[in-house]
Structure formats: C-alpha cells, structure tokens
Amino acid sequence: MTQAGNAQAGPRARQRQARIAQILAGAERVFAEAGFEGASMSELAAAAGLPKANLHYYFGTKEALYTTLLDSILALWLSATDSIRPEAEPAEALTAYIRAKMRWSRERPQASRVFANEVLHGAPYLRSHLAGPLRALVQEKSAVLEGWIAAGRMAPVDPPHLFFSIWAMTQTYADFGAQIGAVLDLPEPDADCFARGTDTILQLVLRGCGLEPPGR
Amino acid sequence: MTQAGNAQAGPRARQRQARIAQILAGAERVFAEAGFEGASMSELAAAAGLPKANLHYYFGTKEALYTTLLDSILALWLSATDSIRPEAEPAEALTAYIRAKMRWSRERPQASRVFANEVLHGAPYLRSHLAGPLRALVQEKSAVLEGWIAAGRMAPVDPPHLFFSIWAMTQTYADFGAQIGAVLDLPEPDADCFARGTDTILQLVLRGCGLEPPGR
DNA sequence: GAAATTATTGACCATTTGGTCAGCTTTCTT
DNA sequence: AAGAAAGCTGACCAAATGGTCAATAATTTC
Numbered sequence: 122m123t124q125a126g127n128a129q130a131g132p133r134a135r136q137r138q139a140r141i142a143q144i145l146a147g148a149e150r151v152f153a154e155a156g157f158e159g160a161s162m163s164e165l166a167a168a169a170g171l172p173k174a175n176l177h178y179y180f181g182t183k184e185a186l187y188t189t190l191l192d193s194i195l196a197l198w199l200s201a202t203d204s205i206r207p208e209a210e211p212a213e214a215l216t217a218y219i220r221a222k223m224r225w226s227r228e229r230p231q232a233s234r235v236f237a238n239e240v241l242h243g244a245p246y247l248r249s250h251l252a253g254p255l256r257a258l259v260q261e262k263s264a265v266l267e268g269w270i271a272a273g274r275m276a277p278v279d280p281p282h283l284f285f286s287i288w289a290m291t292q293t294y295a296d297f298g299a300q301i302g303a304v305l306d307l308p309e310p311d312a313d314c315f316a317r318g319t320d321t322i323l324q325l326v327l328r329g330c331g332l333e334p335p336g337r
Numbered sequence: 338m339t340q341a342g343n344a345q346a347g348p349r350a351r352q353r354q355a356r357i358a359q360i361l362a363g364a365e366r367v368f369a370e371a372g373f374e375g376a377s378m379s380e381l382a383a384a385a386g387l388p389k390a391n392l393h394y395y396f397g398t399k400e401a402l403y404t405t406l407l408d409s410i411l412a413l414w415l416s417a418t419d420s421i422r423p424e425a426e427p428a429e430a431l432t433a434y435i436r437a438k439m440r441w442s443r444e445r446p447q448a449s450r451v452f453a454n455e456v457l458h459g460a461p462y463l464r465s466h467l468a469g470p471l472r473a474l475v476q477e478k479s480a481v482l483e484g485w486i487a488a489g490r491m492a493p494v495d496p497p498h499l500f501f502s503i504w505a506m507t508q509t510y511a512d513f514g515a516q517i518g519a520v521l522d523l524p525e526p527d528a529d530c531f532a533r534g535t536d537t538i539l540q541l542v543l544r545g546c547g548l549e550p551p552g553r
Numbered sequence: 554g555a556a557a558t559t560a561t562t563g564a565c566c567a568t569t570t571g572g573t574c575a576g577c578t579t580t581c582t583t
Numbered sequence: 584a585a586g587a588a589a590g591c592t593g594a595c596c597a598a599a600t601g602g603t604c605a606a607t608a609a610t611t612t613c
Contacts, residue, residue: 133589156372158372163571179590181572240516248519251516281521285510286538290505293501296456299459304471305497320498321499325499325545326545348610349560378602379601389602
C-alpha cells in the first residue's frame, strides 16, 4: 500500500477527491451563471461552502480551477456519439444520439452553459481540444454517415453540418433556456417543453435525412 | 427649428449621434469578445478611440451603455420575420426567413454574440423584452404556421419549437463559430461554410415540414 | 462678442479583485 | 508518542475596476 492507493484509496485521498468534487460542483453553477470573468473567487468559495484560500490550496489559480472544470465537461460532451456506428440503423442511431444530447441539456444545463460560454468567447482554453479530439470524432462519425449515404440508407447531407445543426438544436434548450422560457411563459424549460423539443428535432432530422422514425 | 431638429439636425446633434454610434460600434466588438463583466471601461474606451471619461459623459454607467447596445441589437433581431405571412407560400417564406437569419449571422456575428451572451446568463436585462415583444411575435407567427398546417399546406409541427430550432441552427454559425472553425480547420466560418450550412438547414427544415425547396 | 451651454479629459478615489502567506490543526508514519 | 506531512484559513497585498470631478475647450445663443 506504499504508492498504489488507487483501488479504494486511503481516507486521505478519498477526502481530497470529495473536496475537489465539491469545489467543481459549486464552480459549475457559478461559472454557468456568470462566465469566467464574472465569477469571483469569493463567489466560487461561497458556492463550495469553503473559505477562499482553500480553493487556492487545491487549484492554485482561478484559471486552473476553470480549465479543470472545462476538461471534465468536454469529456462528457465527447462521450455521446457511441450510437453512431456503421452497422447501426441510421434512424435508430440518430434518434439515440439526439435523445442523449437532449438528456444532457436537461440534466446538466449548467455544464452546457459553461461550455457554451467558453466557445462563445472564442474558446481560448478549449481551442486545441476542439481542433484535436473533437475534429477527429467528427471526421470519424462523418465517415459513418457518408457510408450510409453511399449505401442509399439515408438521403445525402453534409455530415459535419448535420452535426452542427444537431448540437445547436439540442443545446439551445440548455444554453438559451432563458429565451425559450420567456417565450413559453415558463420560469425555465420543463419536462413537456423538452418532450416537444425532442419530437420537433427528431422530425426535422429524420425527415430531413429521408428517414422514418424507428419502429420499436 | 426650435425643438424639432430631427430632419437633418444641427451639426451639434449630428456630432453627438456620430460619437454615440462610434462608442456603440466599439462596444459591440468588446462585449462580444469578453461579455459584460469581462469588458472593462478602459477596453471599451480604447475600442471607441476615446478617453474613458468621455464614455461616462455619454452613457453614465457601463450598464447603461450595455443596455443601450442590447436594445439596438434586439430591434435588429426582431425584424427578420417579415416573410412569414398567411398569404405567402410556406416553402418560400421559411426559406427567406432562414436565409435572412443566416445573413445576420454572417454579417453581424458580434451582435449575435452579445445577444447570445446575455441570454446565456439568464437574460437579466432582456428578460422583459423576451417575455413581451418576442413572445408576441412568436405567437403571431405561430398562428400563421398553424393556419398553413390546418390548410394542409405543410406537415404538422410545433411552431414555437420549430422557431427555437431555426434560431439555434442559424445562430450557431455566429455564436459557436470558434467550434465550427476548429472542427473544419478554418480560422472562422467562411463563405463556403455558410453556404453549406444554409443548404443543410434548409434541407432539414423544408423536408422536416414536408415541403419541397421553392422553385425559382 | 460675451454669456451660457455642451463637450472633453487627466487626475483622482473607494471598492473589489485574484492571489499570498504565516501559523494553526489534523492525520499519517514509524 | 513524537515527528513529518498534508490540510486549512484569517489577515493581508498590489493591481485593476467603475465611477467622479474640477478644470478646460469648443459651440451656440442672444
């Protein structure tokens, strides 16, 4: 047990992880509401329920805290395309992908907003990740769609732009929830709103790609 | 000419308007890049090419400058739905609307980003406008779509959600240009990117609504 | 052309910001 | 039990921020 301590870890390391998670959870809320510049270390500390100096003990700088959070969010962001594989049925795969993206908007709206804010301001910290892993992922999945198109299994589309549209439509329910809520006279998008939104997006994408909703 | 001074106005008033426009133009750039909190009065002043105290002379506070800019942007935002009228051909009307929205993303990406940033952070200054004029506009245009649907001129859709999707897809080319650029290996979305994006969105929306591209 | 109005700006201010640090407590190791 | 290591935090700091203001310059107005 000298240096491993990975399995169930010592109580010390466990405590440490819990504290870090606690700080990141608070930071997600605060950064989502205020953006990077708008969030102050005092607010971040208050949100974590810890003294300010304690955040500096764990993360050093505000920027380090922010990039750590961003990295964890991007990892989540990237992990939703599993359903898109060559052997899959196009309609089913796209449906699963869209539903997964909508679930993410519903369950993690603050994470979505932190990501959106970063990209909106030019992605200074995320640019390299976007041009690296994300670009690779898009190329890989675009090839799958190209295959389906070539096989006549769906109508021709420009795969990357189809992804841009799907991202935009699904994330808008988290990122622009204030606008949607205002228009629909809700404090924020509710379950019914998400259900209708999902149906609308599915209709646009499936019909747009010449597909029928998957029978189950 | 005692109190009117509206036609061509005195040189004094004209100068005043020019200065205000100059400040707002700079502010659009700075607020788009940094958000409200991230933009400092010194940056805003530098972008306008004027001393800081001069901005305070014209606008009083940073907040007043920001809300003035936001109001002017919202006015632009609201003025693009003209094509959607009961007598119009659905395919033509939607095509014109989408093209207008894409043109706005192309030509005024910074204005779009200022708006997006405001909504992303809960629309504190814009909420009342969104729940007022915007909601009214959506209800009016939704009624037009309902009419088309009832008349069998297009497939059933949930009109407000169709608008949410169209806004999301078109604005993403301005607001998330950094992401799109990173994926496509461009510094920022270019003409070709916008052309392909427009085609993709038109395909999704028109086919999604059971319409054919308008022959012209 | 003198008085009044409007426009301009450098110097200044109180407050808040991200960050540091010395000293304290707790937990682990032997 | 004693020493070492890790965790914690109140008090503090230099820098930056939004905003003020008195002095000055430019235009109008009469």
